[in-house]
Amino acid sequence: MSGRPIGTSFAYVVEPRFSGGTSAAVAAELRVTAQLGPVVVHARRSTMFGGDRHVAPVLRQAIDELSLPLIWDAPEIKADVVIFHNPSFLKFQTTFGGRIFARQLIVVTHENFLRPGGVEAFDVATCLDQIDRATLALSKCLAPISVHNRATMTEWLSAHRGRLDWKVLGSDWFNICVPDVSEPRDPPRDRRGRHSRPTREKFPPLADLDLCFPPHSEANVILGADFLMAAEVARPHWTMLAFGSLDVARFFEMVDFLVYFTAPTWRESFGRVIAEALAAGKVVLTDPDTGATFGDAVVACRPEEVDRLVQGFVAAPDSYTAQVQRAKPVLEALSASAFHRRLVQLLELEAGVCV
Structure with a gap:
């Protein structure tokens, strides 16, 4: 520059x-x-x-x-x-x-x-x-x-x-945003995660979390799950971690998909967590409003569509790689x-x- x-x-x-x-x-x-x-x-x-x-x-x-x-x-x-x-x-x-x-x-x-x-x-x-x-x-x-x-x-x-x-x-x-995009995992695995500050507006209803992070996933990592842990939400197939307890880079090493939805009454104004996930070489699934800034670099969807989409990417590694590569021009523009x-x-x- x-x-x-x-x-x-x-x-x-x-x-x-x-x-x-x-x-x-x-x-x-x-x-x-x-x-x-x-x-x-x-x-x-x-x-x-x-x-x-x-x-x-x-x-x-x-x-x-x-x-x-x-x-x-x-x-x-x-x-x-x-x-x-x-x-x-x-x-x-x-x-x-x-x-x-x-x-x-x-x-x-x-x-x-x-x-x-x-x-x-x-x-x-x-x-x-x-x-x-x-x-x-x-x-x-x-x-x-x-x-x-x-x-x-x-x-x-x-x-x-x-x-x-x-x-x-x-x-x-x-x-x-950082324009460099890490190489995607090849082949991808069904390892899902989300991270945010631990405020309720950052999280969708529990029913939507269940759709996004099901028992059959290899991993479901939720960083910033403080209020879920305080409420003693029992999901043995979730790895729930307190906000700030894990370095974000280490978090991204544990997942291949960032699945990010918020409360129905709230939306991200930019979505820095999404930019971080794209730069880390992950496929991001989020709602259309939150994803609009990042264009086709993210997969806009609803919680009930997440499982089908993740399974599709896992079954077709080339499509996963192609999706990750869409992030580079988007992040360069930011x-x-x-x-x-x-x-x-x-x-x-x-x-x-x-x-």
């Missing part, structure tokens, strides 16, 4: 205590943005997380490696481009608590605006209004991170037309190099235009 610095100054506005995909996404992004101009990271304490000054380890590592300034709760934030990540952290307060001055303000919307069925996922208007009132900028843009995230944003904006004047970037502000090109393109456009 190359590209001369263009002298643009950047300010990142983050709630650095997000422990999941938000902090990992910002960390990867900082390593790209720092090549293009000076970067300052503005950390904001929020009612959502309280008053301490903890920084998620993955984000702290990137800030330290790049020797970036980290400023807490500045009354004024000034830069050519201000990139505001995950505005949902403002949902329990009424004011942002500072002023933002920029040529371009880009608000990266990590959380879906709507849940399945059209229910608002959080108080979107309250969060965006706080940023809007605090900002003086030539251009204000919302940046969805995925196909599904964009769809929920578009639907929400259509229902609130006229109240908020936000443009929407024409291309997704994707989470940066790579640091692709993000670099996208950001340069955005910055070279006339101020005030979102593409």
Whole structure:
């Protein structure tokens, strides 16, 4: 990846205590943005997380490696481009608590605006209004991170037309992924798994888990099964492991298929776990909304279709290999190099235009 610095100054506005995909996404992004101009990271304490000054380890590592300034709760934030990540952290307060001055303000919307069925996922208007009132900028843009995230944003904006004047970037502000794809197992075996943070919304109903991880599978590994273990769910054919108890790389060595569904009332906004599985050379089976960002690199299906699909791949190893290989161009389009090109393109456009 190359590209001369263009002298643009950047300010990142983050709630650095997000422990999941938000902090990992910002960390990867900082390593790209720092090549293009000076970067300052503005950390904001929020009612959502309280008053301490903890920084998620993955984000702290990137800030330290790049020797970036980290400023807490500045009354004024000034830069050519201000990139505001995950505005949902403002949902329990009424004011942002500072002023933002920029040529371009880009608000990266990590959380879906709507849940399945059209229910608002959080108080979107309250969060965006706080940023809007605090900002003086030539251009204000919302940046969805995925196909599904964009769809929920578009639907929400259509229902609130006229109240908020936000443009929407024409291309997704994707989470940066590792583009290298490991060689697939040859031949594949019926070894299934899933991993996520141990929150209930990350898991489908127990009946769907039973469909996805049946007794006749050679292995069923569930990493992040804390609440299942606490509830004493008895499935002798499942290997249930607490979140963080096993290195993710080791987890992927134990499975050939990632089977990932969530609660019916919730969807992933991006699906970093899916990107990790694709890079590890695994076949991924998931719902169509979650899989949309990854195109034909994943197998979109319903829980009741999983067993037939897995058996088909096991019976036809060439089809398994072909499916794994579909991940490479998809992950390359979500790579640091692709993000670099996208950001340069955005910055070279006339101020005030979102593409």
